[in-house]
Amino acid sequence: MTDKSIDNAIVDPKVYASVDGFHELFTKLRREEPVRWTEPDGYRPFWTVSKHADIMEVERQNDKFLNDPRLTLQTIETEEQIREFTGGNDKLIRSLVDMDNPDHRNYRGLTQAWFMPPNLKAIASRVDALAEKYVDRLEQKGGECDFVSDVAVWYPLRVIMTVLGVPEEDEPIMLKLTQELFGATDPDMKRDEATVTVNTVTEFFNYFTAITEDRRKNPKDDVASVIANATIDGQPIGHVEAMGYYIIVATAGHDTTSSTAAGGLLALMQNPEQFAKLKSDPDRYLPGAIDEMIRWTTPVKHFFRTAAEDYELRGQKIRKGDNLLMCYWSANRDEDVFDDPFTFDIERSPNKHLAFGYGAHLCLGQHLAKMEIKALYKELLARLDHIELAGDPAWVEASFVSGLKRLPVRYSMKRKAA
Numbered sequence: 001m002t003d004k005s006i007d008n009a010i011v012d013p014k015v016y017a018s019v020d021g022f023h024e025l026f027t028k029l030r031r032e033e034p035v036r037w038t039e040p041d042g043y044r045p046f047w048t049v050s051k052h053a054d055i056m057e058v059e060r061q062n063d064k065f066l067n068d069p070r071l072t073l074q075t076i077e078t079e080e081q082i083r084e085f086t087g088g089n090d091k092l093i094r095s096l097v098d099m100d101n102p103d104h105r106n107y108r109g110l111t112q113a114w115f116m117p118p119n120l121k122a123i124a125s126r127v128d129a130l131a132e133k134y135v136d137r138l139e140q141k142g143g144e145c146d147f148v149s150d151v152a153v154w155y156p157l158r159v160i161m162t163v164l165g166v167p168e169e170d171e172p173i174m175l176k177l178t179q180e181l182f183g184a185t186d187p188d189m190k191r192d193e194a195t196v197t198v199n200t201v202t203e204f205f206n207y208f209t210a211i212t213e214d215r216r217k218n219p220k221d222d223v224a225s226v227i228a229n230a231t232i233d234g235q236p237i238g239h240v241e242a243m244g245y246y247i248i249v250a251t252a253g254h255d256t257t258s259s260t261a262a263g264g265l266l267a268l269m270q271n272p273e274q275f276a277k278l279k280s281d282p283d284r285y286l287p288g289a290i291d292e293m294i295r296w297t298t299p300v301k302h303f304f305r306t307a308a309e310d311y312e313l314r315g316q317k318i319r320k321g322d323n324l325l326m327c328y329w330s331a332n333r334d335e336d337v338f339d340d341p342f343t344f345d346i347e348r349s350p351n352k353h354l355a356f357g358y359g360a361h362l363c364l365g366q367h368l369a370k371m372e373i374k375a376l377y378k379e380l381l382a383r384l385d386h387i388e389l390a391g392d393p394a395w396v397e398a399s400f401v402s403g404l405k406r407l408p409v410r411y412s413m414k415r416k417a418a
Contacts, residue, residue: 026330065305095244160253165222259403264293289346295353
């Protein structure tokens, strides 16, 4: 590959939908050019950072490497559309992942308690009941289904909407908008209109503006009420920040978990000895299996950081204002950190994956995500007799947040205990 073809491959959504192709490219980068100056066609240039240690070095210094102003890969054309729509702003939304301190610390503190283990215990029985409901749905499908579209996308969606406070009848809207937002570069998921991202975010804003008005009049015991009535330093939070908060909870709060649930099942089917081990003693092996599923799938493929000062990283001189692409999926296959990184091993220990990020921006929902996957797989392992692929899996063509979009399976299940 020429230099330009490598640069273009790094940003190509199709590469992220080709698991082998992605890992072949990034294995080469980790070995030969782990911090690479990248100038792809149609994008502003940046440094590609592909190794685990380098990403940790950047992430732990959030005073030197900022989340603002560039966060995700977008074409120059899309960036111009956003600036035109917003009247000059670089982003359509401003959420936790966009913020630096002190805003990040203050805004994260608004809902942090909701996503910590003590509070999650209060909803554990609801999560277990939902896991049972969606495994029931699998059984009702009669032995063949698409595990992604029939089960995996709906279960974590219902969980996070319960926490957020969105009624069940509105879940199809939330799913559609989430898939359009994260799958804007995928032909099966993107909107037909030209300014796809703008229109999707506008719909989110309209929906959550109505939720805000309702929760200010009728507050409930849900995260939507926390956001709608939030204040920082005695002042209500801004409308754009409130909308960003809703959107990050409503989208990342389920899409990444569904990607792990589906990608984990595919990995187990492709590694039957691991599947057999997990089924033999779920209580023993499930915690490790969940972390390995998360490492294996790494649903959030990247975030950017911007250098606040000159810095040297692995011998490369990073200039103030340079952007760095943190490639988490690559870091989670780093040979210097993981023994046999391309082996799916439910007993992998230690498993220092970076799928939830690292440092101050460590994923707020990581405990909820693990709880959901544990509940689903406990129910699934108890009732699944046999499962196999019934066709070819397919991945979302997206470079930011992505996972399986199709997982056709054929299966038999044990009779449910009375």
